């Protein structure tokens with residue numbers, strides 16, 4: 001494979017929480033792959049900063065094991081791991097105290113490199129870290145910070161967090177990560193929409209019947225029960241990932257593919273979202289796996305809260321009040337312990353205004369399906385004549401828009417979302433990161449919905465393990481003469 005990756009400028013990346021789950025599962029294996037692709041300049045340094053009392057050698061061993069466990073297919077990387085681990089350093093640091101900070105400041109002193117600080121720690125520590133970066137002279141103009149979700153738990157906390165970060169950093173130094181935006185297909189969606197003449201004229205309420213966004217997971221809350229029960233599907237998935245996808249599918253064409261042009265358009269979509277009426281929302285909690293309750297308990301058991309009213313599933317219908325989309329429903333759905341792991345955006349076009357064919361020829365709708373996982377890809381369902389004799393019968397065939405067959409698979413370099421986004425931070429490209437006002441606007445839309453449930457003491461409906469959520473979710477569509485796309489891998 002010929003790598004088309006362009007090396008980035010020399011950088012120092014400090015990962016606060018460098019021993020944590022996210023760093024070991026995603027960030028460091030991703031950096032290793034970029035190193036193997038020749039994208040990391042020889043001078044680049046990666047500095048883990050966390051609470052554990054480790055030395056450089058201990059940290060390198062920890063990351064060696066993490067890459068073996070989470071690095072995926074490592075064929076072709078033989079002999080590359082040790083030189084990569086040589087790039088790693090470590091400092092034991094106390095985000096809330098003073099321990100380790102002078103050592104870190106010393107490491108960062110006097111370099112001319114790009115400096116990036118990844119806050120891969122609990123959000124409660126963001127302010128402490130930002131404050132200490134400034135105190136120890138590291139929050140200069142060259143510094144970029146990367147912050148992980150959750151970005152607040154409502155408008156008030158998100159505003160406070162934005163304000164704290166703004167005390168030490170300018171907006172163009174803050175990279176709020178949403179890894180959904182780093183996916184190949186999400187970018188392909190923009191290429192398909194704005195690189196072709198074909199779709200944009202049809203991309204509106206006149207030709208689109210409705211749009212569905214589904215992010216279905218098969219996992220339960222796992223070890224995150226305590227956190228998840230305070231959050232729920234609305235805060236954990238809808239306010240960030242699903243809304244970001246909604247923005248990209250619904251936004252007006254930006255004037256340029258540049259950070260603020262794109263983010264301005266996304267923000268307009270969020271601000272045009274209609275409030276959601278309570279009868280347009282279905283909330284659910286998963287039940288235990290029958291006959292295997294010990295291993296796969298129901299939601300309330302998993303979060304150890306028998307009276308929990310937090311949703312592990314949500315589906316809803318909303319609309320966007322602007323000229324392009326007025327009257328077109330957008331259906332959003334996400335949940336845990338569903339039938340299959342699948343993230344998909346579906347644009348369902350309207351019926352042709354008149355059919356020239358016999359009734360029994362069948363009638364079909366064009367459906368554009370943008371699949372984020374698994375099997376990333378974009379397909380367009382087009383109606384053709386069923387080949388062969390027997391008169392005119394219509395069938396749907398999928399047109400593969402990822403052109404996997406047109407492009408040599410050997411020539412396609414797979415890049416994971418985290419890898420792409422970290423490299424964007426180093427390049428200083430904020431296009432695929434959320435701006436502070438976007439995050440606040442998203443909370444401003446979700447807050448009244450959540451407050452409504454709380455005021456009504458709304459109790460989520462139970463749904464079967466491995467299902468598509470409560471039956472009411474199917475009903476949400478059925479009563480409008482529509483149906484959810486099947487959730488399949």
Ligand code: NAD
Nearest residue numbers: 017018019020021022050051094095120121122123148149
């Ligand atoms: P984790 O609990 O596995 O790791 C936390 C890290 O923070 C550890 O390295 C720990 O040493 C460090 N830390 C804790 N207190 C500290 C202190 N006082 N001073 C210095 N370091 C301290 O957490 P995680 O799962 O890696 O998550 C990190 C962040 O990323 C969280 O904000 C989480 O919400 C977010 N996130 C995680 C995932 C994931 O898949 N794990 C996905 C999306 C977002």
